[in-house]
Amino acid sequence: MANSRVMLDVLRGETVFPPPIWMMRQAGRYLPEYRELRKKAGSFLDLCYNPDFAVEVTLQPIRRFGFDASILFSDILVVPHALGRDLRFEEGRGPVMTPIGARGVEQLDGQAFHDRLASVYETVRRLRAELPESTTLIGFCGAPWTIATYMIAGHGTPDQAPARLFAYREPQAMKKLLATLADYSAAYLIRQIEAGADVVQIFDSWSGVLDEVCFDAFCVKPVAEIVRKVRTAHPGVPIIGFPKGAGSLYSDYRRQTGVTALGLDWTVPLTQAQALQAQGAIQGNLDPLRLVAGGAALREGVDAILRALGSGPLVFNLGHGITPETPIAHVEAMIRQIRDGSGR
Numbered sequence: 001m002a003n004s005r006v007m008l009d010v011l012r013g014e015t016v017f018p019p020p021i022w023m024m025r026q027a028g029r030y031l032p033e034y035r036e037l038r039k040k041a042g043s044f045l046d047l048c049y050n051p052d053f054a055v056e057v058t059l060q061p062i063r064r065f066g067f068d069a070s071i072l073f074s075d076i077l078v079v080p081h082a083l084g085r086d087l088r089f090e091e092g093r094g095p096v097m098t099p100i101g102a103r104g105v106e107q108l109d110g111q112a113f114h115d116r117l118a119s120v121y122e123t124v125r126r127l128r129a130e131l132p133e134s135t136t137l138i139g140f141c142g143a144p145w146t147i148a149t150y151m152i153a154g155h156g157t158p159d160q161a162p163a164r165l166f167a168y169r170e171p172q173a174m175k176k177l178l179a180t181l182a183d184y185s186a187a188y189l190i191r192q193i194e195a196g197a198d199v200v201q202i203f204d205s206w207s208g209v210l211d212e213v214c215f216d217a218f219c220v221k222p223v224a225e226i227v228r229k230v231r232t233a234h235p236g237v238p239i240i241g242f243p244k245g246a247g248s249l250y251s252d253y254r255r256q257t258g259v260t261a262l263g264l265d266w267t268v269p270l271t272q273a274q275a276l277q278a279q280g281a282i283q284g285n286l287d288p289l290r291l292v293a294g295g296a297a298l299r300e301g302v303d304a305i306l307r308a309l310g311s312g313p314l315v316f317n318l319g320h321g322i323t324p325e326t327p328i329a330h331v332e333a334m335i336r337q338i339r340d341g342s343g344r
Contacts, residue, residue, distance in 0.1 A: 006020060006068075007020040007068050007069055007136040007198075007199070007315070008136065008198060008199070008238060010281055010313050010314065010315055011199060011238040011240070011260055011261045011281045011313070011315065012238060012260065012281065012313075013280055013281055013313050014313055015311065015312055015313055015314075016313075017310050017311075017341060018306075018310075018316075018338050018339050018340075018341045019306075019310065019314040019315060019316045019338070020068035020069065020136075020315050020316070021067055021068055021069075021315075021316045021317070021335060021338055021339075022067045022068060022069035022070070022071065022136075022138070022315070022317060023061075023067070023317060023318050023321075023322050023331075024071070024242075024317060024318055024320060024321040024322065025321030025322045026061040026065075026067060026071065026322060027057045027058050027060055027061050027071070027073045028321075028322065028324065029324035030322055030323070030324050030325070030326045030327075030328065030331075031060055031061065031064070031328070033060050033064075034057055034060055037053060037056060037057060037060075040053075041053050043088070043089065044075070044089040045075075045081075045087065045088070045089065047073075048073065048074045048075050048078060048120070049078075049119045049120070050119065051119055051122045051123040051126055054072075054073045054074065054119075054120075054123040055123055055126045055127055055130065057073040058070055058071070058072060058073040058123070058127055059127070059130065059131070062131065062132070062135055064328075065331060065332070065335055066335075067135070068134075068135065068136060069135065069136040069137070069138050069199070069315075070127065070131055070135050070136070070137055070138065071137075071138040071139075071140060071201070072120070072123065072124055072127065072137070072138065072139050072140060072192065072197070073123070074120055074123070074140075075095070076140075076141065076142025076146065076147060076203055076205075077095050077097070077142070077147065077150060078117060078120065079141060079142065079147055079181065079184055079185055079188060080097070080108075080147060080150070080151050080181075081116070082110075082112075082113045082114075082116040082117050082184075082188075083108045083109060083110055083113060083180075083184060084107075084108060084109040085097055085098070085100065085108075085151060086098050093155065094155065094156050095150060095155065095156065096154060096155050097150060097151060097154050097155070098154060099151070099152060099153060099154035099162070100151045100152060100177070101173075102170045102172075102173035105173045105176050105177045105180070106176070108177075108180055110180075110184055113184055113187070113188075114187070114191060117188065117191070120192075121191050121192065121194075121195045122195075124137070124139060124192050124195035124196050124197055125195045125196055127196065128195070128196025128197075129196075136198045136199055137196060137197050137198050137199070138197065138198070138199045138200065138201055138240075139189060139192030139193065139195075139197030139199070139200045139201075140189075140192075140200060140201040140202070140203060141185040141188050141189055141200070141202060141203070141226075142185070142202075142203050142204075142205070143185075143202050143203060143204035143205075143207070143219065143222065143223055143226075143243070144177075144178040144179075144181035144182050144185060144218075144222035144223070144226075145163075145178065145204060145206060145207060145210075145218040145219050145222065146203065146204050146205045146206045146207070147181050147185075148163055148174070148177050148178060148181060148218075149162075149163040149206050151177070152166045159209050160206050160209045163206075164209070164210070164214070167214065167218065174218075178218060178221075178222045179222070179225075181222065182222040182223075182225040182226050182229075183225075183229075185202075185226050186225070186226045186229035186230055187229075189202075189226065189230050190229070190230055190233045190234065193230070193233070193234045193237050197237075198237070198238075199237065199238045199239075199240065200230065200237065200238075200239055200240070201239075201240040201241075201242060201263065202223055202226060202227075202239065202240070202241050202242065202259070203242050203244075204219055204223065204241070204242060204243040204244060204246075205242075205244050205320075206244070206245075207219045207243040207244060207245055207246050208243075208244055208245015208246060208247065208265075209245070212249065215246070215249055216256075219243055219246075219253070220252070220253060220256045220257055223241060223243075223253075223257045223259070224256060224257045224258060227239055227241075227257050227258045227259060228258070231258070238260040238261060239258075239259050239260050239261075240259065240260065240261045240262070240263050240283055241253060241254065241257055241259030241261070241262060241263065242262075242263030242265075242283075243263075244263075244265045244320060245265060245267070246265075247267070247268075250262060250264070250268065250272070250276055251275070251276060251279065254276070254279060254280065255279075260280065260281065261280060261281035261282060261283055261313075261315070262276055262280070262281070262282050262283065263282075263283040263284055263285075263317065264276070264282055264283065264284035264285035264319060265284065265285060265319040265320055266284070266285050266286060266287035266288070266318070266319025266320065267319070268284070268285055268319070270304060270305065270308035270309065271308075273285060273308065273309055274308055274309065274312075277309055277312040277313065277314070278312070280313065281313035281314070281315065282309065282312075282313070282314060282315070283314070283315040283316075283317045284305075284315075284316075284317050284318070284319050285305065285317070285318070285319040286301050286302060286305060286316075286317070286318050286319060286334075287301060287318075287319055288318045288319065288320055288321065288322055288323050288326070289323070290302075291318065291322065291323075291326050291330050291331065291334060292323055292325055292326050292327070292330070293330075294327060294329070294330040294333065298330060298333060298334060298337075299333075299337060302334055302337050302338060303337075306338065316338055
């Protein structure tokens with residue numbers, strides 16, 4: 001198994017084969033041990049904010065699969081929650097918040113921000129102490145645009161029309177909201193690094209709904225500000241940017257934000273991924289439904305990625321989070337195939 005130095009070396013541009021492996025949402029509902037602990041925890045936020053629970057959930061996939069990296073178990077919406085916004089998770093609906101308006105943007109309260117997130121920092125500290133030295137610990141935050149979409153609509157939407165309309169109708173309020181989120185998200189990542197995170201990832205799950213001008217204003221510029229602040233505090237820590245759905249804008253995103261490595265969604269053609277890999281490390285990008293299907297679909301998907309990208313700096317991952325219905329046996333088969341080193 002690759003050690004934490006190898007994972008970091010790959011993120012900084014070196015080639016290791018077989019590549020290190022982890023999965024987005026690797027701690028979650030596809031694992032029976034997670035579902036059992038989830039029942040004990042009460043609410044989803046209790047699971048996130050209780051270090052005993054959060055540490056245990058984070059460690060579960062490491063014990064079971066021996067992934068090369070472990071990602072803090074939390075949620076991207078703890079940032080607006082720590083800024084004083086209400087937040088709850090409803091079964092079958094996901095996160096629900098009171099929609100924020102232009103006036104609410106001015107009223108965001110960061111006075112107790114780090115106090116409200118103290119349990120998350122404690123989780124990171126305990127994870128770094130309890131994880132094997134060979135396992136890289138990843139901290140994370142949501143990108144300002146993606147966080148803003150939930151704050152404005154009050155819940156997830158298919159195309160983020162409420163946030164896009166808000167941006168067109170209230171441009172100054174949107175600019176202020178994104179700037180505020182960038183400032184506090186950077187501070188949040190810096191505290192995670194100080195608590196023991198080796199790498200941080202910025203998730204922009206909804207960057208793919210924007211036109212080119214808005215992508216630059218709402219995705220690139222706020223993330224560039226986060227990267228600048230994190231780099232000022234911790235210049236040696238790799239930063240992974242994951243602008244899901246960025247398509248042809250992926251290359252500009254890396255150049256303009258300054259992220260160390262690019263997380264690629266499964267729709268990125270492997271020829272494009274090769275071109276992006278020539279600029280630096282990439283992460284991805286197996287279709288999560290290939291992992292659900294298993295068999296030939298899984299083998300062919302893994303093989304194609306290893307053949308196309310295995311000769312450059314690659315962190316093997318899915319192109320988005322693992323889905324709850326994924327069979328554990330398929331995860332085991334994927335890991336065996338990658339670590340057998342076949343396909344290059």
